[in-house]
Each structure stands twice: as C-alpha cells, then as structure tokens.
Amino acid sequence: MTDLLYRWPEAAKFGKRVPKEKFYEHGTVSTAVREKFITEVQRITWAYKLAETTINLPGTSAVPEVQVFTIDSKTDDVSEAVLSAIDKAIPFPIIFEVTRSLTERPGVRMVAAHKQIGAGTPKLSAYYSTGWQPGDVTRQPLPTAITLATLYAALLQPLTPLAARPGEEMSEVADRLAAVRKLEREVASLERKLRAEPQLNRKVELRRTLKTKQHELTELVE
Structure with a gap:
C-alpha cells in the first residue's frame, strides 16, 4: 500500500x-x-x-x-x-x-x-x-x-498489497489477493488449533497441514 x-x-x-x-x-x-x-x-x-x-x-x-x-x-x-x-x-x-x-x-x-x-x-x-x-x-x-x-x-x-506479476491483469491480482487473504485466515486458524491441541499425533498432522498452507501462501505472495 x-x-x-x-x-x-x-x-x-x-x-x-x-x-x-x-x-x-x-x-x-x-x-x-x-x-x-x-x-x-x-x-x-x-x-x-x-x-x-x-x-x-x-x-x-x-x-x-x-x-x-x-x-x-x-x-x-x-x-x-x-x-x-x-x-x-x-x-x-x-x-x-x-x-x-x-x-x-x-x-x-x-x-x-x-x-x-x-x-x-x-x-x-x-x-x-x-x-x-x-x-x-x-x-x-x-x-x-x-x-x-x-x-x-x-x-x-x-x-x-501485492505487486502485479509480469503479464498479470489487474483482475488476476485481485483474485490472487483474495486467495492470499483466505489462506492467511486458514493459517491463523491452524496455528490456534496447534497451540491448543494436547494430542501429539494430532499435533503432527496439524503441523503438516500448516506447513503446506504456509508454502501455498508463499507461492501466491512471491
């Protein structure tokens, strides 16, 4: 901005x-x-x-x-x-x-x-x-x-808050930003669940899902 x-x-x-x-x-x-x-x-x-x-x-x-x-x-x-x-x-x-x-x-x-x-x-x-x-x-x-x-x-x-990629239309930037905001909400939710989860096996599963979502978010932002 x-x-x-x-x-x-x-x-x-x-x-x-x-x-x-x-x-x-x-x-x-x-x-x-x-x-x-x-x-x-x-x-x-x-x-x-x-x-x-x-x-x-x-x-x-x-x-x-x-x-x-x-x-x-x-x-x-x-x-x-x-x-x-x-x-x-x-x-x-x-x-x-x-x-x-x-x-x-x-x-x-x-x-x-x-x-x-x-x-x-x-x-x-x-x-x-x-x-x-x-x-x-x-x-x-x-x-x-x-x-x-x-x-x-x-x-x-x-x-x-996102720079346009080469050849990217403004409508595509808008769609990508909407996807970023959706992923940010999902990541925040997973982080809260991870902090509150007492079971180790469930923590491992949540951590794996969180890592995947964080990677997707990085791909969209860069």
Whole structure:
C-alpha cells in the first residue's frame, strides 16, 4: 500500500453533487446500509470523469470510463458497505476519495475495489486503500497510460498489497489477493488449533497441514 493522492486533470472535472437518496432507489440497498449512508455520509460528489472526451485516452468494453467520487464523511470514516452500494449503482469503475474534517484527525484517503462490469451487477474485489493523509498533501500526476484500461490498472496497483506479476491483469491480482487473504485466515486458524491441541499425533498432522498452507501462501505472495 502506497500513501499517495493523484492530481486529477482539470479537463476531467465534473463536480456534480449526487443525493444519497439516488442510491436508495436500487432495491439491493438494505435498511442497514441505508442507515450507514445517513449516519456516515455528509456529501457525495461525482468529482471527475476520466474518459476519452476529457483526457484523450480511448476506453475499452471493460473500462469505458473511470469515475472519481469524493465522499465527505460525517464521522471518522465511511463503511465499505456504503462504497459497495455506490459501486454497484454506477456502471463504471470508480476511484473514491473519502474525506473527514469533523474529527480530531482530519484527512483524506483514496480507496477502490477492482470492478468488472458486464451484464447484471458488477463484480467487485475487496477494497484497497491508502492510509489517511493531510488534505493539503502534494498530489502526484496520473500514471502514464495509453488506454483507460491501463490507466485504471495503474491507479489501482499502488493501493494493493501485492505487486502485479509480469503479464498479470489487474483482475488476476485481485483474485490472487483474495486467495492470499483466505489462506492467511486458514493459517491463523491452524496455528490456534496447534497451540491448543494436547494430542501429539494430532499435533503432527496439524503441523503438516500448516506447513503446506504456509508454502501455498508463499507461492501466491512471491
């Protein structure tokens, strides 16, 4: 994870406020998530629209445009459930900037999930995020790219805890990270069981399984 913020192109500025109620119109938003919108979100702004018409990079069927949404928080953060509800309602990949100004530690963080669009509900990976940074931090120029798809991958890559392997697509990085997190949970569970197991033969079996899982985890991370 890299702590950075991008300097979004002025030509891509959209600056349209989106009422929270717009996302309630989608039947998949539960009462619990609606409550999170009410208690956590001060304002949602469709801040920038990265498209061929604004930044002169051609889109693809997978990434026709990339949107940048700013969410001003009422509290110290915004739940992933809120981000997911917005992501599922907008048929384009989204980069979020979450800001907090009403707490003792004001700041901003960039957060996004890898989003695969198609027929039906978009497929979302886990959410990746920078740490909290001062609002006046020096912003970096956008990564060099020749299409919106390569730009999207380059925007996401610094947020993920895994580096892309040569020739690896961002969707494959997302799948590999999901597998890593699943294995990490399995390894932690096996370690707890091993510490608590009183029988020697069972300890030997658990230790063998743990070693196999740790090897699989190393293979995925490297």
